[in-house]
Each structure stands twice: as structure tokens, then as C-alpha cells.
Amino acid sequence: MTDIAHIGVVGGGAWGTALACLARRAGRKVTLWSRDRSVSAAIAHDRRNEIYLPGQSLDAGIEAAATLGELAACDVILLVCPAQAVRALARDLPGAAPVVICAKGIEAATGLLMPEVLAEVLPGRAVAMLSGPSFAEEAVQGLPTAVSIATGDAARGRDLAAALAAGMFRPYWTDDVVGVSLGGAVKNVLAIAAGIVEGRGLGHNAAAALITRGFAEMARLGLAMGANLETLTGLSGLGDLVLTCHGPLSRNRALGAALGRGTTLAHYMEGRRQVVEGEATAPAVLERAAKLGIEMPICTAVDAILHRGADLDEAIRALLARPLRREGE
Numbered sequence: 001m002t003d004i005a006h007i008g009v010v011g012g013g014a015w016g017t018a019l020a021c022l023a024r025r026a027g028r029k030v031t032l033w034s035r036d037r038s039v040s041a042a043i044a045h046d047r048r049n050e051i052y053l054p055g056q057s058l059d060a061g062i063e064a065a066a067t068l069g070e071l072a073a074c075d076v077i078l079l080v081c082p083a084q085a086v087r088a089l090a091r092d093l094p095g096a097a098p099v100v101i102c103a104k105g106i107e108a109a110t111g112l113l114m115p116e117v118l119a120e121v122l123p124g125r126a127v128a129m130l131s132g133p134s135f136a137e138e139a140v141q142g143l144p145t146a147v148s149i150a151t152g153d154a155a156r157g158r159d160l161a162a163a164l165a166a167g168m169f170r171p172y173w174t175d176d177v178v179g180v181s182l183g184g185a186v187k188n189v190l191a192i193a194a195g196i197v198e199g200r201g202l203g204h205n206a207a208a209a210l211i212t213r214g215f216a217e218m219a220r221l222g223l224a225m226g227a228n229l230e231t232l233t234g235l236s237g238l239g240d241l242v243l244t245c246h247g248p249l250s251r252n253r254a255l256g257a258a259l260g261r262g263t264t265l266a267h268y269m270e271g272r273r274q275v276v277e278g279e280a281t282a283p284a285v286l287e288r289a290a291k292l293g294i295e296m297p298i299c300t301a302v303d304a305i306l307h308r309g310a311d312l313d314e315a316i317r318a319l320l321a322r323p324l325r326r327e328g329e
């Protein structure tokens with residue numbers, strides 16, 4: 001039995017709101033903080049989050065915290081903000097409770113995985129990573145969803161899984177923190193590529209090739225960083241890659257589709273409040289890969305299209321014109 005009775009959620013976006021609902025369904029007391037107090041107030045009082053989860057009825061009993069300090073007595077804190085905001089928010093986390101990072105990305109300024117950022121900001125604090133194929137909209141509707149929770153301490157992983165599991169939400173635990181952190185970050189970059197394939201009308205053959213060769217890139221980097229193959233082929237790696245590359249609910253895929261149809265990045269992002277993690281993570285993935293001498297041609301093409309003005313059709317032609325090689329090489 002878990003002794004995790006009270007869960008703090010930092011972030012009132014789509015996933016923070018969904019995880020707060022899931023934790024309520026698991027019978028936990030839940031307190032949610034959002035930097036926008038009108039969002040947390042609406043979640044708590046109206047059971048709505050029309051900005052990030054429009055049209056969804058939320059669970060009763062989520063309490064709104066006006067300050068992060070009000071989370072000091074929580075048994076666990078779920079950190080559910082964009083990856084690039086994790087460092088700043090972690091600095092302000094109160095108490096000593098374990099932190100479960102639910103952001104999928106790599107810090108652009110440092111090239112660090114999310115748990116590596118936490119280790120710098122909160123040295124000695126217990127940290128876990130939650131990731132996997134999980135559209136917030138589906139999870140909050142009570143549709144079946146399975147995720148991975150990674151922590152170096154197996155007993156803590158089991159307790160966290162037990163504290164969040166309920167009905168249709170099924171967390172697995174693992175000690176492969178690097179694998180779970182990396183899979184969720186790289187899949188966002190590849191989902192932008194999958195969107196481009198769709199937006200450009202490149203067909204189903206291309207979509208399947210993109211997922212397969214994209215996974216090869218994720219696996220090459222993951223293995224070089226010490227991840228386990230079973231994690232990379234699991235929920236947080238291949239599982240989330242397949243979901244995000246195919247799922248119309250993906251914001252990363254939607255960005256790619258818009259680019260494929262000829263929209264510019266700046267135009268697409270103008271006035272948009274929802275995070276598109278792959279955009280900032282693309283160069284960070286490549287920096288990490290370069291340090292290890294790992295080739296990631298699809299991620300390189302995505303980064304060039306996003307940030308270096310590369311012509312989309314030229315980038316696609318260049319990918320297909322790469323030297324032929326034995327599969328698996």
C-alpha cells in the first residue's frame with residue numbers, strides 16, 4: 001500500500017489538469033498550482049479548463065493553490081510544465097517531497113535531460129520521470145492510457161504507480177530514467193517530421209518509413225546514452241512515437257502538418273498558448289547526439305527546417321539521397 005495521500009500538481013495546462021483528474025480518481029487529495037490563477041480557480045470551482053482542455057468536464061475535489069508554497073505538505077509533486085520552464089519552476093518548489101517530472105523535452109540552453117536539470121537545481125531531491133503515450137484529452141475522458149514512471153528507486157516507482165493507477169490509467173515502473181526521459185523528448189521532434197509528411201501529402205509509405213527510421217535514430221542516441229532497448233521499444237519510446245506521429249491530437253504533429261502545407265513557424269506560433277515541445281528540443285537533441293558522434297538525419301532535417309531556413313522539399317530530397325546502406329547498420 002502506498003502512503004502517498006496528497007499530490008501536488010504544478011501546471012494547469014492540458015496534461016497537468018488531466019493528471020490532477022487522474023490522481024483524484026485514484027483517491028488522492030490533489031492541490032494544483034498554475035501560474036495563471038484564473039486557470040486553477042476555474043479547474044477547482046467550475047471543473048473546467050477552457051483554455052487548455054476545452055469542452056472537458058473535470059473531476060471534483062481538485063484544490064487550487066494560490067502559491068507554490070501551499071504545496072509544501074504534499075507527499076509528491078508532479079511537475080507538469082513545458083520542458084524549458086522546468087529549471088525555473090523547480091527552483092521554487094517547496095518542501096522535500098519527491099518530484100515527478102512530466103515534461104517531455106531537453107533543456108535547450110544546456111542539452112540536459114529533465115532529471116539532469118532537477119539534479120542541478122535540487123541536488124539530493126528524489127526525482128522520477130513520467131512519460132508515455134498519453135493525450136491529455138483522452139486520459140481525462142477516462143479512455144485507457146498506460147505510461148511509464150522511471151526512478152532509480154524501484155520501491156518508489158512501485159509506490160508512485162500505485163498512487164496514480166485507477167480504472168483506465170495504468171502506470172508501469174522502471175529504473176531506466178535516461179530511456180524514459182529521452183524517448184519522450186525525441187518523439188516530439190520526430191512527430192513534427194510526421195506532420196510534415198502528412199501536410200506535404202507524402203503518403204502512408206513515407207509515414208511508416210519515417211516512424212521506423214525515426215525510431216532507429218531515437219534508439220541509436222538512447223543506447224549511446226545508456227538507455228535500455230526494452231525502454232526505447234516500450235511505452236515511453238516507440239509507444240509514444242507511434243501515438244504522436246499518427247495521432248491528430250498531437251501539437252507537434254500539427255505544427256509539422258502546417259509547415260508541410262506551407263505555413264511558416266513564426267506564423268503558426270503567433271498567439272498560440274499551447275506548448276510545442278519539439279521546436280526547442282530539436283537543436284538540443286542534435287547537440288547531445290553530436291557530442292556522442294550519433295547521426296540523426298531526420299531530426300537534423302527538422303531542426304534545419306525549423307531554425308535554419310532550410311527548404312522543406314530540398315530537405316526531403318536530401319534525406320532520400322543519402323548513401324544507401326544495410327538496414328540496422
Ligand SMILES: NC(=O)c1ccc[n+]([C@@H]2O[C@H](COP(=O)([O-])OP(=O)(O)OC[C@H]3O[C@@H](n4cnc5c(N)ncnc54)[C@H](O)[C@@H]3O)[C@@H](O)[C@H]2O)c1
Pocket residue numbers: 011012013014015016017034035036052080081082083085089102103104105134135136137273274275277
Ligand atoms: N498535453 C498532453 O497530452 C501531454 C501528455 C503527456 C505529456 N505532456 C507534456 O507535459 C508538459 C506540459 O504540457 P501541457 O500539455 O500541459 O502544456 P500546455 O501548453 O497545455 O500547458 C502548459 C502549462 O504550463 C504553463 N507554463 C508555460 N510556461 C510556463 C513558465 N515559464 N512557468 C510556469 N508555467 C508555465 C502554462 O501556463 C500552462 O499552464 C509538456 O512537456 C508536454 O510534452 C503533455
Ligand SMILES: O=P(O)(O)OC[C@H](O)CO
Pocket residue numbers: 104132133134135136188191240243244249250251252253275276277
Ligand atoms: O501534443 P503533443 O505532440 O505534445 O503530444 C502529447 C503527448 O506527449 C502524447 O503522448
